Amino acid sequence: MKIVYVITRSDVIGGASVHLLDLALGSSKAGHSVDILVGGEGVFNSRARDLGLSCYSLKYLVREISPGKDIRAFFELRAMLSKLKPDLVHLHSSKAGILGRLAAKSLGLPAIFTAHGWAFTEGVSEKRRFVYRNIERIMARFSDQILTVSEFDRQLALKAKVGDEDTVLTIHNGMPEVCSNRVGFTESDQIRLIMVARFEVPKNQKxxxxxxxxxxAKNWELELVGDGPSLANARKLAAQLGISEKVVFSGACDDVPIRLSRSDIFVLISDWEGLPLTILEAMRSGLAVIASNVGGVSELVANGDNGFVVERGDQQGLIDALTQLIKSAELRKKQGISGQYRYRTNFTFDIMLDKILKIYQKVLDRTK
Structure with a gap:
């Protein structure tokens, strides 16, 4: 099978980027021919080539709405797909999903779109939700299959009349195993919290x-891994709150599994989400998790079992969850073990890859 993957941004490595790279590598190792198309030339391209993956840079595919560039991007995508002649095209991220589906269908190619959280999800402005909901309703007609990374997003799509029960399917994200999982649980007086996320919406380090x-309780330290436009403001806020000496800003790091293995509690505070890969990484590492109850987060974190989910905007709820886990080594260990079990039972990469490759074959069989 010859597969082309398409994603919009090359300048950052986010959840969708990690998912696509893992998926492309897994498909390649399974014996399929794989090419990746991505907007621009950045860290994503370097990571893809380091993995031995074929990756082409697209000059005009950009995240921002730009009618002139978007028209050029459509024809650029169409030309590349015509040249590569794939059996199917798998699209990731909103802009690539729109232009890529149009380009694929103009060539008679099967198109699959993965929504890594809808642009019309809860927490987004009503105006933006209205616009993107209607765009995605139209684009569903150009989709042979729509995959959502959480059941929350599938139900959101069906409620918005984006596709139907057969077109929209849930395949939860999965993560490969790594060798740096936690091997024990410390009972140090200094509790190490970690959040791994870019400093931009929808993440809410503030x-x-x-x-x-x-x-x-003051026996904690926090590591914030990631960079982005709101990083400087977060540094200033930590100083204003008098906690700057307890907060480490590590910037973008490529050794996240090691940093997780040295931590005690994982936190992810967001205004909206799809199904965060960073939570899966934390579960894989045996960490108790505190996360905002948005998107598909509750499909990963069972409240009180492998962590705590906190309603968006509930500061006291977040304080209570932090306090419980900071104070109790026994609870951290219990929840961490439970999370690792949930990961290994439901969210490994092999489980996800097997389901997606079966979808590819079904789409090809249907469209012959």
Missing amino acids: FLLEALAKVE
Whole structure:
């Protein structure tokens, strides 16, 4: 099978980027021919080539809405697909999903779109939800299959009349095993919290910092891994709250599994989500998780079992969850073990890859 993957951004490595690279590599190892098309030339391209994957840069595919560039991007995508002659095209991220489906269908190629969280999800402005909901309703007609990474997103699509029960299917994200999983649980007095996320919407490091400043227990330290446009403001806020000496800003890192293995609690505070890969990484590492109850998060974190889910905007709820886990080594260990079991039972990469490759074959059989 010859597969072309398409994603919009090359300048960052986010959840969708990691998912696509894992999937492309897994498909390649399974014996399929794989090419990747991505907007621009950045860290994504380097990572793909380091993995031995064929990756082409697209000059005009950009995240921002730009009618002139978007028209050029459509024809650029169409030309590349015509040249590569894939059996099917698998699209990731909103802009690539729109232009790529149009380009694929104009050539009679099967098109599969994965929604890594809808642009019309809860937490997004009503105006933006209205616009993207209607765009995705139209684009569903150009989709041979739509995959959502959470059942939350599938139900959101069906409620919005984006596709139907047969077109929209849920395949939860999965993560490969790594060798740096936790091998024990420390009972140190200094509790190490970690959040791995870019400093931009929908992530909300500000909310976490404000809650931590009000936690009565002070035997904690926080590592914030990631970069982005709101990083400078977060540094300033930590200083204003008087907790800067307890917060480490590590920037973008390529050794996240090792950093997770040295931590005690994983936190992810967001205004909206799809199905966060970073939570899966934390579960894989045996960490208790505190996360915002948005998107498909509750499909990963069973409240009170392998962590705590906190309602968006509930500062006291976040303070309470942080306090419980900071104070109890026994609870951290219990929830961490439970999370690791949930990961290995339901969210491994091999489980996800097997389901997606079966979808590819079904789509090809249907469209012959």
